Amino acid sequence: xxxxxxxxxxxxxxxxxxxxxxxxxxxxxxxxxxxxxxxxxxxxxxxxxxxxxxxxxxxxxxxxxxxxxxxxxxxxxxxxxxxxxxxxxxxxxxxxxxxxxxxxxxxxxxxxxxxxxxxxxxxxxxxxxxxxxxxxxxxxxxxxxxxxxxxxxxxxxxxxxxxxxxxxxxxxxxxxxxxxxxxxxxxxxxxxxxxxxxxxxxxxxxxxxxxxxxxxxxxxxxxxxxxxxxxxxxxxxxxxxxxxxxxxxxxxxxxxxxxxxxxxxxxxxxxxxxxxxxxxxxxxxxxxxxxxxxxxxxxxxxxxxxxxxxxxxxxxxxxxxxxxxxxxxxxxxxxxxxxxxxxxxxxxxxxxxxxxxxxxxxxxxxxxxxxxxxx
Amino acid sequence: xxxxxxxxxxxxxxxxxxxxxxxxxxxxxxxxxxxxxxxxxxxxxxxxxxxxxxxxxxxxxxxxxxxxxxxxxxxxxxxxxxxxxxxxxxxxxxxxxxxxxxxxxxxxxxxxxxxxxxxxxxxxxxxxxxxxxxxxxxxxxxxxxxxxxxxxxxxxxxxxxxxxxxxxxxxxxxxxxxxxxxxxxxxxxxxxxxxxxxxxxxxxxxxxxxxxxxxxxxxxxxxxxxxxxxxxxxxxxxxxxxxxxxxxxxxxxxxxxxxxxxxxxxxxxxxxxxxxxxxxxxxxxxxxxxxxxxxxxxxxxxxxxxxxxxxxxxxxxxxxxxxxxxxxxxxxxxxxxxxxxxxxxxxxxxxxxxxxxxxxxxxxxxxxxxxxxxx
Ligand SMILES: [Zn+2]
Ligand SMILES: [Zn+2]
Numbered sequence: 001x002x003x004x005x006x007x008x009x010x011x012x013x014x015x016x017x018x019x020x021x022x023x024x025x026x027x028x029x030x031x032x033x034x035x036x037x038x039x040x041x042x043x044x045x046x047x048x049x050x051x052x053x054x055x056x057x058x059x060x061x062x063x064x065x066x067x068x069x070x071x072x073x074x075x076x077x078x079x080x081x082x083x084x085x086x087x088x089x090x091x092x093x094x095x096x097x098x099x100x101x102x103x104x105x106x107x108x109x110x111x112x113x114x115x116x117x118x119x120x121x122x123x124x125x126x127x128x129x130x131x132x133x134x135x136x137x138x139x140x141x142x143x144x145x146x147x148x149x150x151x152x153x154x155x156x157x158x159x160x161x162x163x164x165x166x167x168x169x170x171x172x173x174x175x176x177x178x179x180x181x182x183x184x185x186x187x188x189x190x191x192x193x194x195x196x197x198x199x200x201x202x203x204x205x206x207x208x209x210x211x212x213x214x215x216x217x218x219x220x221x222x223x224x225x226x227x228x229x230x231x232x233x234x235x236x237x238x239x240x241x242x243x244x245x246x247x248x249x250x251x252x253x254x255x256x257x258x259x260x261x262x263x264x265x266x267x268x269x270x271x272x273x274x275x276x277x278x279x280x281x282x283x284x285x286x287x288x289x290x291x292x293x294x295x296x297x298x299x300x301x302x303x304x305x306x307x308x309x310x311x312x313x314x315x316x317x318x319x320x321x322x323x324x325x326x327x328x329x330x331x332x333x334x335x336x337x338x339x340x341x342x343x344x345x346x347x348x349x350x351x352x353x354x355x356x357x358x359x360x361x362x363x364x365x366x367x368x369x370x371x372x373x374x375x
Numbered sequence: 376x377x378x379x380x381x382x383x384x385x386x387x388x389x390x391x392x393x394x395x396x397x398x399x400x401x402x403x404x405x406x407x408x409x410x411x412x413x414x415x416x417x418x419x420x421x422x423x424x425x426x427x428x429x430x431x432x433x434x435x436x437x438x439x440x441x442x443x444x445x446x447x448x449x450x451x452x453x454x455x456x457x458x459x460x461x462x463x464x465x466x467x468x469x470x471x472x473x474x475x476x477x478x479x480x481x482x483x484x485x486x487x488x489x490x491x492x493x494x495x496x497x498x499x500x501x502x503x504x505x506x507x508x509x510x511x512x513x514x515x516x517x518x519x520x521x522x523x524x525x526x527x528x529x530x531x532x533x534x535x536x537x538x539x540x541x542x543x544x545x546x547x548x549x550x551x552x553x554x555x556x557x558x559x560x561x562x563x564x565x566x567x568x569x570x571x572x573x574x575x576x577x578x579x580x581x582x583x584x585x586x587x588x589x590x591x592x593x594x595x596x597x598x599x600x601x602x603x604x605x606x607x608x609x610x611x612x613x614x615x616x617x618x619x620x621x622x623x624x625x626x627x628x629x630x631x632x633x634x635x636x637x638x639x640x641x642x643x644x645x646x647x648x649x650x651x652x653x654x655x656x657x658x659x660x661x662x663x664x665x666x667x668x669x670x671x672x673x674x675x676x677x678x679x680x681x682x683x684x685x686x687x688x689x690x691x692x693x694x695x696x697x698x699x700x701x702x703x704x705x706x707x708x709x710x711x712x713x714x715x716x717x718x719x720x721x722x723x724x725x726x727x728x729x730x731x732x733x734x735x736x737x738x739x740x741x742x743x744x745x746x747x748x749x750x
Binding site: 313 | 413414415417418419420422442443447450451452457458459669670672682686687688690691694695697698700701702704705
């Protein structure tokens with residue numbers, strides 16, 4: 001059996017090129033994990049997700065526990081078998097979605113009680129059962145159960161929230177059933193306060209997780225503040241373990257966070273944008289709904305190898321969107337996931353070559369150009 | 376250049392195994408043409424449509440003339456280029472959809488004036504401009520402009536309608552610009568009245584189309600009546616040209632019509648059903664929305680080679696449908712198109728082997744079994 005392990009293969013400044021070994025395969029870092037909320041990366045066949053270069057996807061505990069249910073997923077052979085994704089899967093702990101999607105929830109030291117956004121049924125999430133649910137889902141990487149501290153927040157509230165999350169992290173760690181090639185990540189909280197982040201890291205280190213996530217960012221603080229938090233937090237983070245920035249983000253967020261030493265990312269942005277006609281390209285975002293594309297025979301992004309760019313014109317993509325045809329979101333989702341994977345591939349190559357600074361400059365210059373001129 | 380041609384390679388009773396040569400490739404008949412209404416077979420990448428064995432698809436003149444517009448499709452290189460379907464495409468003439476989708480329409484000897492169902496804009500379809508639009512779309516097979524006679528209908532009205540369609544067929548034929556490997560089909564009308572059908576065939580023969588369609592069926596008359604009309608009509612049809620039954624149908628409709636000598640079919644049923652959780656299987660239709668599939672780890676149809684059946688359980692397909700995930704319609708559409716193509720492949724093999732009677736018996740027996748028992 002494969003042990004869960006992480007190796008740093010090269011560095012360029014604070015940025016790291018690495019490799020994670022898991023029971024379900026290798027992961028080259030820095031890595032972007034497409035989000036497969038309820039057991040499907042929306043609008044894509046899993047083999048096509050893999051073909052973009054994605055090596056690991058994310059599943060959501062909150063959604064899956066409600067439908068189809070953790071016990072059912074287990075009976076169906078776990079998430080890998082159920083959704084035909086043999087590669088690694090990371091599941092979140094459910095905490096974030098309980099906060100963002102449910103009403104009438106009640107938080108205690110024990111955990112959170114809430115009502116399903118689907119049918120109003122009553123459920124509880126605790127560090128213990130969140131960890132157990134992720135076991136049943138067969139998550140390659142289990143996340144500790146935490147409270148995502150809201151933003152903005154007073155320091156006193158942020159401290160209390162962080163300390164609750166750290167007590168929950170200990171209980172999550174105790175509930176985790178070790179299996180070869182599987183791991184569990186702790187989540188650093190503390191909002192925008194460096195000393196709280198440091199206290200959080202110190203407490204998590206004692207629990208010796210297989211990886212560490214930075215939580216509580218990308219919640220409205222803006223890119224500048226997020227980078228400032230990373231600048232103070234990253235130097236305190238364990239270096240021998242993968243470091244995961246949860247829920248991030250735009251391509252420029254990812255580039256800036258990789259420069260600061262982050263190894264793993266997830267975000268709904270490429271998939272969600274694909275369903276709302278927004279495409280990420282080397283020259284910034286493009287709205288395919290815009291009438292300027294009506295007769296544009298050029299590809300969306302001539303440097304992209306995805307089917308949307310290789311086989312179709314902007315005019316056709318625009319037509320699909322205007323006609324509300326399913327193929328529109330399908331192609332734009334594929335493109336966006338390909339774009340994110342290409343970005344990660346290029347970042348890894350730049351770290352390996354020691355040319356990350358030049359890469360970032362070229363990236364920013366190209367993004368600043370904006371879309372190609374209309375025909 | 377390839378001439379448009381049709382060859383009968385084998386017969387079994389009235390059924391024919393044939394091959395159509397076109398500018399865009401060969402078509403093995405009997406053939407089922409998936410419907411790509413507005414320039415996309417809903418929910419499928421065209422390369423996957425081709426992978427099911429589909430050799431020709433259908434496009435809709437009415438939809439495409441309104442959006443993105445025939446001139447625009449022509450500027451974008453024609454329908455093949457625009458939608459990345461290099462193979463043959465048949466376009467209908469628009470008449471049927473004008474009747475079924477628009478209000479405030481006005482029919483004269485000249486043609487039909489109507490308002491768009493999208494934006495209420497005013498348009499006219501005549502034999503001449505329908506033929507011209509299909510030229511601009513770059514249709515491999517152009518259909519003559521006709522009136523689809525409603526059902527039920529009095530014989531006198533059916534006769535007038537058919538004769539109008541025959542005058543329109545002559546005007547369509549005159550408007551058709553011959554190109555190597557392209558063809559135009561005339562449409563036999565006459566409702567359920569054998570002598571009207573015969574009169575229609577006689578008039579169409581004079582125009583020497585590259586193929587002949589049977590129109591005005593599958594409009595509510597039922598399978599028994601449809602087969603009765605075919606029984607009287609098919610012996611009068613030209614034998615050296617492909618024969619196309621428009622808008623048909625269920626698998627059993629297709630089997631019965633092949634037995635009666637039909638070579639070509641199109642129907643929205645496999646794609647539309649795929650979007651409403653209905654799957655066609657060797658043992659009849661299956662509704663994947665039904666709770667009986669909640670924990671069913673078996674494939675939808677164990678004899679099917681499509682991804683939905685090869686890689687997923689009924690339980691997962693059910694989950695996708697309940698969660699309203701795009702992948703549900705995507706997989707069920709793929710399955711249904713695969714099922715139809717497999718049926719056509721098996722029909723062709725049976726005609727070639729001279730075993731069509733046995734095939735039909737086995738087909739009917741298996742369909743009558745109904746779905747596999749619940750677990
Ligand atoms: Zn692309
Ligand atoms: Zn199938």
